[in-house]
Amino acid sequence: MTTETIRTSEAASESGEVRAPRKVFVKTYGCQMNVYDSQRMADVLAADGYSAADNAEDADLVLLNTCHIREKAAEKVYSELGRLRRMKEERAARGADLVIGVTGCVAQAEGEEIIRRQPAVDLVIGPQSYHRIANVVRGARGGTRQVETDFPAEDKFEHLPKPDARATRARGVTAFLTVQEGCDKFCTFCVVPYTRGAEVSRPVGQIVAEAERLAESGVREVTLLGQNVNAWHGEGPDGTAWGLGRLLFRLAEIPGIDRLRYTTSHPRDMDDTLIAAHRDLGALMPYLHLPVQAGSDAVLKAMNRKHTGDDYRRLVERIRAARPDIALSGDFIVGFPGETDADFEETLRIIRDVTYAQAFSFKYSPRPGTPGADRDDQVETAVKDERLQRLQALLNEQQEIFARSLVGREMDVLIEKRGRKAGQRVGRSPWLQPVICDENDGEIGDIVRVRINEAGPNSLFGTKV
Numbered sequence: 411m412t413t414e415t416i417r418t419s420e421a422a423s424e425s426g427e428v429r430a431p432r433k434v435f436v437k438t439y440g441c442q443m444n445v446y447d448s449q450r451m452a453d454v455l456a457a458d459g460y461s462a463a464d465n466a467e468d469a470d471l472v473l474l475n476t477c478h479i480r481e482k483a484a485e486k487v488y489s490e491l492g493r494l495r496r497m498k499e500e501r502a503a504r505g506a507d508l509v510i511g512v513t514g515c516v517a518q519a520e521g522e523e524i525i526r527r528q529p530a531v532d533l534v535i536g537p538q539s540y541h542r543i544a545n546v547v548r549g550a551r552g553g554t555r556q557v558e559t560d561f562p563a564e565d566k567f568e569h570l571p572k573p574d575a576r577a578t579r580a581r582g583v584t585a586f587l588t589v590q591e592g593c594d595k596f597c598t599f600c601v602v603p604y605t606r607g608a609e610v611s612r613p614v615g616q617i618v619a620e621a622e623r624l625a626e627s628g629v630r631e632v633t634l635l636g637q638n639v640n641a642w643h644g645e646g647p648d649g650t651a652w653g654l655g656r657l658l659f660r661l662a663e664i665p666g667i668d669r670l671r672y673t674t675s676h677p678r679d680m681d682d683t684l685i686a687a688h689r690d691l692g693a694l695m696p697y698l699h700l701p702v703q704a705g706s707d708a709v710l711k712a713m714n715r716k717h718t719g720d721d722y723r724r725l726v727e728r729i730r731a732a733r734p735d736i737a738l739s740g741d742f743i744v745g746f747p748g749e750t751d752a753d754f755e756e757t758l759r760i761i762r763d764v765t766y767a768q769a770f771s772f773k774y775s776p777r778p779g780t781p782g783a784d785r786d787d788q789v790e791t792a793v794k795d796e797r798l799q800r801l802q803a804l805l806n807e808q809q810e811i812f813a814r815s816l817v818g819r820e821m822d823v824l825i826e827k828r829g830r831k832a833g834q835r836v837g838r839s840p841w842l843q844p845v846i847c848d849e850n851d852g853e854i855g856d857i858v859r860v861r862i863n864e865a866g867p868n869s870l871f872g873t874k875v
């Protein structure tokens with residue numbers, strides 16, 4: 411594997427004197443996988459003597475773990491880099507240093523270009539090289555700018571340190587666990603196959619061991635992550651082929667792991683065993699993020715989603731038959747190239763047919779290198795704005811109806827943390843909503859039976875039964 415290096419004029423400032431312990435601040439953008447990755451990078455650096463800082467001001471290494479999914483997300487990084495450059499200059503004036511790194515999907519997509527646009531950046535490292543980050547940082551501190559965006563042949567996860575028990579405890583009673591990374595689906599709007607590479611599944615043994623360690627450090631709810639998490643596949647201990655459903659059953663056997671979730675799923679990878687897990691596995695929470703993106707068959711085809719609106723409706727019916735109280739969430743894109751008013755109406759129609767408890771919706775953003783960006787029938791911004799507004803009005807209405815439907819009902823709530831107000835605890839409902847309760851209702855890590863008294867715009871309020 412190669413490490414591309416660019417010599418800089420700045421001299422190394424390692425003088426060998428005893429210095430204060432180094433501190434790293436990682437700022438995370440984008441999806442949950444970036445949240446997970448930021449923690450893994452912090453673990454690698456902790457093994458190299460770095461403790462965690464709460465903000466950039468207190469750190470001598472700042473990493474921006476970036477997202478490339480939409481133009482806005484990627485551009486945010488450059489404004490933050492401008493701010494860090496000024497901080498670096500101020501420090502240099504008083505003889506202190508600041509190492510600036512860019513990681514994540516912008517790092518992968520733009521590589522060296524980032525340093526060209528912002529010369530204050532010392533290192534750029536893509537998601538497949540995080541196990542090497544301590545070396546890369548040392549190289550940068552030695553005065554050589556580092557750009558590492560290869561897809562190395564070695565297994566990153568094998569080389570990442572195990573999640574640190576103390577750090578995990580401090581991180582709380584819920585945790586993410588990446589089981590699958592990358593994507594082979596190539597939806598025509600999406601950069602993920604380019605930034606995260608080909609679909610890779612982690613082996614069963616590695617995943618079980620990581621989940622066991624999480625359980626030992628007090629985690630009670632694990633969310634399995636993957637860009638297409640339900641495409642995960644592996645070989646079980648008995649030599650048979652396992653899909654995500656089998657894996658979930660295995661993880662539920664771990665003492666202490668009481669709740670399981672997974673995200674994000676692709677409709678084409680919801681197989682029978684996984685649907686059966688929703689019926690038979692109590693630990694699997696009745697909540698599923700299952701993006702459909704659009705409702706019109708023509709748009710779905712142009713997006714290369716490889717299913718129709720009715721395929722999706724039938725799938726949702728099967729899932730609901732298995733687990734009647736399941737709530738769905740989704741992602742939607744408005745204004746994909748060529749989307750007509752009639753196509754957009756089909757998106758509204760599928761939302762009305764399916765009904766969502768939660769949803770994320772976006773204006774189509776043409777991304778360099780994706781087929782959608784090259785099309786000459788882009789939709790005007792004003793049209794996208796108007797469609798997004800209508801879509802969000804409908805989704806908000808559904809979200810409210812769902813939250814209100816829970817008032818008066820009893821449910822198990824995992825107490826997660828102290829509330830913002832004294833005397834409050836914040837828990838999590840099976841449907842992922844924050845539930846505000848009284849501190850006497852339970853300790854952090856307890857799962858308590860709660861009756862919901864009220865539904866606010868972003869959270870529920872309840873009392874222990």
Ligand code: SAH
Pocket residue numbers: 479480599600601602637638674675676701703741742743772773774775776777
């Ligand atoms: N693997 C997941 C999605 C990952 S990206 C899936 O297949 O569903 C998260 C969401 O960002 C997508 O579901 C999509 O709604 C949105 N998105 C991706 N590329 C986009 C683009 N170019 N413009 C606008 N939204 C986009």
Ligand code: SF4
Pocket residue numbers: 593594595596597600601602603637638676
């Ligand atoms: Fe992107 Fe499509 Fe892969 Fe999801 S399935 S990550 S939207 S290419």
Ligand code: F3S
Pocket residue numbers: 439440441442443444476477478479514515601602605606637
């Ligand atoms: Fe963004 Fe990369 Fe996640 S592009 S959404 S951080 S996989």
